[in-house]
Amino acid sequence: MKFPKNFMFGYSWSGFQFEMGLPGSEVESDWWVWVHDKENIASGLVSGDLPENGPAYWHLYKQDHDIAEKLGMDCIRGGIEWARIFPKPTFDVKVDVEKDEEGNIISVDVPESTIKELEKIANMEALEHYRKIYSDWKERGKTFILNLYHWPLPLWIHDPIAVRKLGPDRAPAGWLDEKTVVEFVKFAAFVAYHLDDLVDMWSTMNEPNVVYNQGYINLRSGFPPGYLSFEAAEKAKFNLIQAHIGAYDAIKEYSEKSVGVIYAFAWHDPLAEEYKDEVEEIRKKDYEFVTILHSKGKLDWIGVNYYSRLVYGAKDGHLVPLPGYGFMSERGGFAKSGRPASDFGWEMYPEGLENLLKYLNNAYELPMIITENGMADAADRYRPHYLVSHLKAVYNAMKEGADVRGYLHWSLTDNYEWAQGFRMRFGLVYVDFETKKRYLRPSALVFREIATQKEIPEELAHLADLKFVTRK
Ligand SMILES: OC[C@@H]1[C@@H](O)[C@H](O)[C@@H](O)c2[nH]c(CCc3ccccc3)c[n+]21
Numbered sequence: 448m449k450f451p452k453n454f455m456f457g458y459s460w461s462g463f464q465f466e467m468g469l470p471g472s473e474v475e476s477d478w479w480v481w482v483h484d485k486e487n488i489a490s491g492l493v494s495g496d497l498p499e500n501g502p503a504y505w506h507l508y509k510q511d512h513d514i515a516e517k518l519g520m521d522c523i524r525g526g527i528e529w530a531r532i533f534p535k536p537t538f539d540v541k542v543d544v545e546k547d548e549e550g551n552i553i554s555v556d557v558p559e560s561t562i563k564e565l566e567k568i569a570n571m572e573a574l575e576h577y578r579k580i581y582s583d584w585k586e587r588g589k590t591f592i593l594n595l596y597h598w599p600l601p602l603w604i605h606d607p608i609a610v611r612k613l614g615p616d617r618a619p620a621g622w623l624d625e626k627t628v629v630e631f632v633k634f635a636a637f638v639a640y641h642l643d644d645l646v647d648m649w650s651t652m653n654e655p656n657v658v659y660n661q662g663y664i665n666l667r668s669g670f671p672p673g674y675l676s677f678e679a680a681e682k683a684k685f686n687l688i689q690a691h692i693g694a695y696d697a698i699k700e701y702s703e704k705s706v707g708v709i710y711a712f713a714w715h716d717p718l719a720e721e722y723k724d725e726v727e728e729i730r731k732k733d734y735e736f737v738t739i740l741h742s743k744g745k746l747d748w749i750g751v752n753y754y755s756r757l758v759y760g761a762k763d764g765h766l767v768p769l770p771g772y773g774f775m776s777e778r779g780g781f782a783k784s785g786r787p788a789s790d791f792g793w794e795m796y797p798e799g800l801e802n803l804l805k806y807l808n809n810a811y812e813l814p815m816i817i818t819e820n821g822m823a824d825a826a827d828r829y830r831p832h833y834l835v836s837h838l839k840a841v842y843n844a845m846k847e848g849a850d851v852r853g854y855l856h857w858s859l860t861d862n863y864e865w866a867q868g869f870r871m872r873f874g875l876v877y878v879d880f881e882t883k884k885r886y887l888r889p890s891a892l893v894f895r896e897i898a899t900q901k902e903i904p905e906e907l908a909h910l911a912d913l914k915f916v917t918r919k
Pocket of ligand 1: 461464653654657711712713752754819857864873
């Protein structure tokens with residue numbers, strides 16, 4: 448199975464999960480206070496592991512780029528932490544905001560004069576260090592995708608502990624506050640103005656759907672602010688859509704490159720044929736954020752994050768995602784389908800990726816990049832199979848006309864998995880967090896074979912069809 452010669456292979460990283468690990472790389476944000484909060488740790492909502500003990504990419508980026516190059520990678524999707532660039536509030540830097548009659552933001556104008564004002568309160572050393580990190584990869588003749596927002600917010604934008612204790616009206620409320628939209632657009636313009644020469648493709652945000660679903664509805668996920676409210680989730684969703692649109696326009700002021708969004712796409716299956724139509728409605732609703740951006744012409748490409756599926760069945764007269772399948776399978780066990788689940792309890796379901804890519808290609812007709820795909824598998828027992836079976840799914844979808852430009856694995860190295868800390872290991876490369884030393888897992892060699900040849904060679908294709916003995 449041969450991929451096009453310009454098909455890209457690589458990996459994705461995010462600031463909070465990868466940068467910290469050696470002294471001098473720490474940065475305060477809502478996620479920082481959230482994972483250090485004693486009550487969150489005591490209640491088990493977060494692991495108690497700390498990001499400052501992470502893989503130290505801020506200092507060791509050359510090492511990881513060397514490994515990535517050795518594994519045949521030619522594209523990295525990376526991030527930039529808003530809390531690093533603007534540790535202090537940017538509210539006092541005034542901009543013109545145009546709103547419609549309902550008060551929705553139509554545009555935020557960030558001219559060069561405003562950028563110069565922002566430079567006076569920005570952390571220009573952090574900006575320069577990001578330039579060094581990105582340049583080290585670009586100087587190797589590689590492709591770089593920069594994503595502006597991957598979940599942490601500056602504390603002056605969002606204080607999650609205060610929101611949970613006092614409510615969003617008496618604390619910096621993050622995406623519940625439309626002021627955040629304006630500040631995010633300033634950040635986007637500032638970064639595009641300063642770093643566009645190093646960026647091949649832009650993304651405004653990673654998985655906005657996870658931010659509003661996990662933060663305000665699925666509280667067991669351990670996401671900030673852990674404030675249960677359906678209307679808060681809707682408000683956050685609305686403001687995130689405004690933020691993407693504002694950032695899209697702001698980037699276009701300073702860049703000719705394409706601007707997309709990276710989204711968490713689960714695949715949805717009905718447990719029985721009779722639920723088919725209702726599940727199609729659920730799928731449409733789940734992808735609505737992307738549909739809205741596309742309908743407004745504010746989307747040049749789609750970052751597809753795919754891991755597993757959700758299977759829907761009837762419970763008390765309505766359709767719900769069923770435990771025992773997809774994301775809701777037993778950690779380190781087997782899904783009810785008989786397929787193995789990851790250390791995180793996510794069923795391996797490569798068909799979902801093939802179905803998803805065909806569906807998205809038909810729905811949006813935009814270039815796509817798999818910006819995340821991988822599994823928590825500390826022992827690397829299943830990862831070779833997971834990797835080849837999902838690459839085969841991409842290959843099959845492309846054969847059916849899906850416009851996929853690349854596959855970026857999640858991830859190169861083990862890293863800080865949010866509320867789970869270091870317990871969930873997603874790396875092709877194992878990290879000893881004491882010594883920060885990197886070690887290749889067997890699946891890294893499988894990745895290298897495929898990425899260097901841009902092909903799933905015959906002698907590795909069998910890995911897609913492995914059958915694992917279930918406990919039964
Ligand atoms: O959990 C592994 C990775 C995280 O480390 C990334 O930061 C994040 O972008 C990320 N997203 C997902 C998918 C989570 C999800 C999918 C579908 C529905 C809800 C959540 C998995 N991951």
